[in-house]
Amino acid sequence: MSxxxxxxxxxxxxxxxxxxxxxxxxxxxxxxxxxxxxxxxxYRCKTVNRxxxxxxxxxxxxxxxxxxxxxxxxxxxARRLLHLVKYGRARAGxxxxxxxxxxxxxxxxxxxxxxxVPTASSRVRQRGFDQxxxxxxxxSARTGRPVAHFLARLGQAHQVGAGRAERITHLKGAFxxxxxxxxxxxxxxxxxxxxxxxxxxxxxxxxxxxxGATQVDAIVFAQAG
Ligand SMILES: [Zn+2]
Ligand SMILES: [Zn+2]
Numbered sequence: 692m693s694x695x696x697x698x699x700x701x702x703x704x705x706x707x708x709x710x711x712x713x714x715x716x717x718x719x720x721x722x723x724x725x726x727x728x729x730x731x732x733x734y735r736c737k738t739v740n741r742x743x744x745x746x747x748x749x750x751x752x753x754x755x756x757x758x759x760x761x762x763x764x765x766x767x768x769a770r771r772l773l774h775l776v777k778y779g780r781a782r783a784g785x786x787x788x789x790x791x792x793x794x795x796x797x798x799x800x801x802x803x804x805x806x807x808v809p810t811a812s813s814r815v816r817q818r819g820f821d822q823x824x825x826x827x828x829x830x831s832a833r834t835g836r837p838v839a840h841f842l843a844r845l846g847q848a849h850q851v852g853a854g855r856a857e858r859i860t861h862l863k864g865a866f867x868x869x870x871x872x873x874x875x876x877x878x879x880x881x882x883x884x885x886x887x888x889x890x891x892x893x894x895x896x897x898x899x900x901x902x903g904a905t906q907v908d909a910i911v912f913a914q915a916g
Pocket of ligand 2: 747
């Protein structure tokens, strides 16, 4: 998208960013329907299976049991949508992300609790919002599953004065659990916008499992590759 197109898109809230049709959000229902569908597969080795289950051989390397994925990060509309959300079109953009995710959530257990994966805090301060939190709220409104803020991101404030070795530890364990009494016995579904290596989700899942979560799944809008 050129700069001019981008600026126009900011001031034309009622046109689909992909086909220009009139719509209430950023992607019209037709363009939501034609987003590339990720086949049911293990999110780690990408072996296609009948569900969205982590396969047995990957299961020993990850605490995450299932990952619901809306689409591919390579999809042009998905990338454009994420870009617009990050640069200010949060509300309408998050609604479109949820439109894409909803059809993939069949089978999500009723007892699931949605836990947004917090974005690094300096980026949230710059933007004024955390898109994972907004996305979790939108999915919550549509599915009736509650949102719980069980994770805090260890940001720069926590590293002030820390030595190099400590800082590395902080980056490795980039989350700490919150409300640990409520985490115990909970079926957690993490919510994040993009899945690349899976390292962030897996770190978050390990923290929650260690705090007593019985199962950790995840919902992501777009997966790279
Ligand atoms: Zn469209
Ligand atoms: Zn696998």
